[in-house]
Amino acid sequence: MRTLYLLRHAKSSWDDPTLGDHERPLATRGVGATPYIADHMRDARIAPDVLLCSSARRTRETLDLLGDAIPADCEVHIEDGLYGASADALLDRLRALPDTTHRAMLIGHNPALQRLAWLLAHSGAKLSRLNRKFPTAALATLEAPIDGWSDLSRGSAELTGFVRPKDLRAPRAS
Numbered sequence: 001m002r003t004l005y006l007l008r009h010a011k012s013s014w015d016d017p018t019l020g021d022h023e024r025p026l027a028t029r030g031v032g033a034t035p036y037i038a039d040h041m042r043d044a045r046i047a048p049d050v051l052l053c054s055s056a057r058r059t060r061e062t063l064d065l066l067g068d069a070i071p072a073d074c075e076v077h078i079e080d081g082l083y084g085a086s087a088d089a090l091l092d093r094l095r096a097l098p099d100t101t102h103r104a105m106l107i108g109h110n111p112a113l114q115r116l117a118w119l120l121a122h123s124g125a126k127l128s129r130l131n132r133k134f135p136t137a138a139l140a141t142l143e144a145p146i147d148g149w150s151d152l153s154r155g156s157a158e159l160t161g162f163v164r165p166k167d168l169r170a171p172r173a174s
Contacts, residue, residue: 002144004094004120004157005048005105006113010034010065010137012058022083026061033137033165034062038069040139040168044161048105050075050097054082059107062137070105082108087115091152099148110134117142122155126162138164 010030019025026034040046051070053063055078063070063078070076082093090112097104106113114134120142121127130140141161144152 001102002146002149002152003103004142004144004152005046005103006117006140006142007037007062007105007107008110008113008134008136008138009054009056009059009062009107012136022056024056024058026058026065030058030062030136031065034065036165036168037137037139037163038066040163041066041069046103046105046139046141047071048074048103049101050103051077051105051107052082052093053078053107054085054109055080056083056109059083059109063107074105082106084109085112087112087119090116091119095150095152097149099150101149104149113140117159119154120144120152120157121159122157127159130159130162135164138162 010033011027012024012030013027051074053059053076060078090106090108094104117130117140140159142157143160144157146152146156
């Protein structure tokens with residue numbers, strides 16, 4: 001069994017038109033939403049072995065704001081190739097994960113994350129909600145009964161969780 005967590009970066013800012021897309025930071029709303037997801041990860045015991053993160057500023061800032069919700073022993077990779085990648089390219093990257101990895105998280109961008117979730121998920125109670133929208137800072141959980149990541153393919157997973165910050169209670173004070 002393999003578990004894949006797909007986290008869309010939190011809401012980004014468009015305030016500075018001189019910044020290129022890759023360099024856009026999080027908006028105040030995005031900074032405020034991320035603790036909801038971090039608390040959910042702690043409460044649900046979401047603990048990836050490996051985390052793949054786009055090199056875009058907003059994805060790196062989302063990762064930073066997750067803080068200790070990411071286990072200290074999680075192997076984190078910031079990768080240029082994840083920025084602007086298609087769903088198929090993301091799938092290829094996941095297929096290259098070592099079989100010793102059982103739980104992987106990918107922090108990235110739409111529309112590729114939503115398309116990847118559609119591609120992989122053959123069922124799940126929250127699939128219709130995901131089909132409508134994969135909002136910023138939303139987290140999808142997919143379970144795949146496969147022996148290794150190289151076996152990840154269309155319809156090989158079930159969407160077992162899909163949460164948005166607005167679905168969650170107020171974050172705990174730190």
